[in-house]
Amino acid sequence: MTTSPSDPSGTSDPSDAPGTSGPDAVVDLAVVGAGPAGLAAAVTAAALGLTVALLDAGTRPGGQYYRHPDPVLGAARPEALHHDWTAFAGRAAELRAHARAGRVRYLPGHQVWSVTGSGADWTVHARADEAAARPVRARAVLLATGAYERQLPFPGWTLPGVVGAGGAQAMLKSGLVLPGRRVVVAGSGPLLLAVAASLAAAGARVPAVVEAAGYAPYARHTGTLLRNPGKLVEGAVHGGALLRHRVRPLLRHAVVAAHGTGRVEAVTVARLDRDWRPVPGTGRRVPCDALAVGHGLVPELSLATALGCATRTAADGTVALVLTPGLRTSVPGVWAAGETGGVGGAQLALIEGEIAAHTVAGRAVPAGLARGRERLRAFADVMGAAHRPGPGWTDWLREETAVCRCEEVSAGCVREAVTELGATDARTVKLLTRAGMGWCQGRMCGPAVAALAGDGPAPDRRPLACPVPLRQLAELPPDTPS
Structure with a gap:
């Protein structure tokens, strides 16, 4: 070929x-x-x-x-x-x-x-x-x-022009299009640097990369970092690209609201404390026509x-x-x-x-493969711990903020299920509010609902991994194991 x-x-x-x-x-x-x-x-x-x-x-x-x-x-x-x-x-x-x-x-x-x-x-x-x-x-x-992608909701996150960070990268890779001309990149995790560098190189203006965590925790694991020089080089390449395009990094900050009528026109960025709670009086407004946001995978x-x-x-x-x-x-x-x-x-x-x-x-x-996996897994654990969302992020939600977009369930509705109706986990919240019963089956809202319910992460359990036509199920042999 x-x-x-x-x-x-x-x-x-x-x-x-x-x-x-x-x-x-x-x-x-x-x-x-x-x-x-x-x-x-x-x-x-x-x-x-x-x-x-x-x-x-x-x-x-x-x-x-x-x-x-x-x-x-x-x-x-x-x-x-x-x-x-x-x-x-x-x-x-x-x-x-x-x-x-x-x-x-x-x-x-x-x-x-x-x-x-x-x-x-x-x-x-x-x-x-x-x-x-x-x-x-x-x-x-x-x-x-x-x-x-893991998405943490905030007021205005359903506005047109607000896309996932990985989604913005997918638009560029598969469609050769930008989500906007002035794009704020926000959330947490090293993917943000790659997304911002790609968007800037493709001609977008990126006024800021808003990182809810920081990179100080990496310094406590110098041995793991030194064993992964390629990761350090990769980070330096992305950082150099951001410097060339004059992209401003904002560490320990988060987009706590998006504003606009027909589509996003600006975002409010606030400083976070160590638990990811917005610090009062630190909010600032950043004009943009698109927001690429994601908090890891x-x-x-x-x-x-x-x-x-x-x-x-x-x-x-x-x-x-x-x-x-x-x-x-x-x-x-x-x-x-x-x-x-x-x-x-x-x-x-x-x-x-x-x-x-x-x-x-x-x-x-082969020994080389085993060593490579051990080394890269160790780095992944350091990276995951450094960018793990803090419990205080729910403080930026308003009562009317949509948490489950498919079923239009608000943060106030989820909180009511917990405080008034006795829900203690995400499954009970789902039964009481329909949060997670929509097309995405909780993939978008699951982490947020669990956090509001005071529930830890739980494995996804469903009989079918994706929607299946009833015709295809009917054609299965009667002795097919369930």
Whole structure:
């Protein structure tokens, strides 16, 4: 396959390659998700002699991190919008080669809604973009389902022009568009630096990067920092880009309100105390026509928790899977890699994908991979703890502030469920107020509802990982395990 200028990654059609395995053949490994972890796992497993099925909701591999512009846009250098593009390009080339040889059955546009089975007999159920997808049978399953953005609501966060920080980056990578011309970037976590640098390089004016936490906690872990010089260099590159574009960093600050009529026109930024409570009298108004805001990422565990995989609370306050050094979950026959085991970035996800492939294949994990994972996981824990939201952020909510946007449930309504109706956890609040019953199924409002209920993070549990047409459920064999 040759690479065309409109598709520099050359990854648009590996699924079209003829394979030696038929669509109903049992594969050794089914990988769910073709982001960095899933892609690395699939090509490594194939190289080790396993037959692999790689299912992904996207139309091309790479996941959210290596998101590509649509070929019709004719992007000349999409790699300019990505960090470490060569790591992806090499594995994408391997995927094409394995797909042509029949070692990998690549299934783009397949959104997995359930995994059933046990031991060495698994069935992966997916819905396809255009037609009902055939279930994939496998002897082992690897979950590389990634993560989604954590949003903490504030007055005005539903205004047009307010987007997720990762969403703003996705708009730029996939659509080559900016969310606005004057964009405030806010929230918490190192993603903010990358987003601000990308937006500024693409021509947006970024008046401020508003970071609710700070970077002082990193100084208490100099050993971990020194073991990860690449992360320090990456931070320095982003910092240098912000300096060149005269982007002002505001540490220990947060956007506590957005203002506007038809769309966002300005935001109020206030200083925070150590518990993330706004300090009275410190608010200032910053004009803008867009706000990119996010407070880190939340592992996507719907499939894993439906299978009964054990979870833990990660350093950043999110729920992640309990994994062995070989990336096995608590359920025999099920592995996981990448953000499902705790948010740690693309480089860690690539390494974990390779480690999981080795253990699935019954091979010893190369020492270099094991050391790399340990080193990067340690950094991820430091990073997560440094940017973990403090309990006082709920003080910037007004009674009328929407918390659940899908069902239009306000902060006052949630608080009433707790103080007047006796709710003590997010599930009870959901039953009393409908918060979390909308289209997103609590992915957007879950952390906020739990915080207002005084409840800690809890694993997501639902029978279906995504909406499924009733027709597809009706077509399942009557003996399909639930």
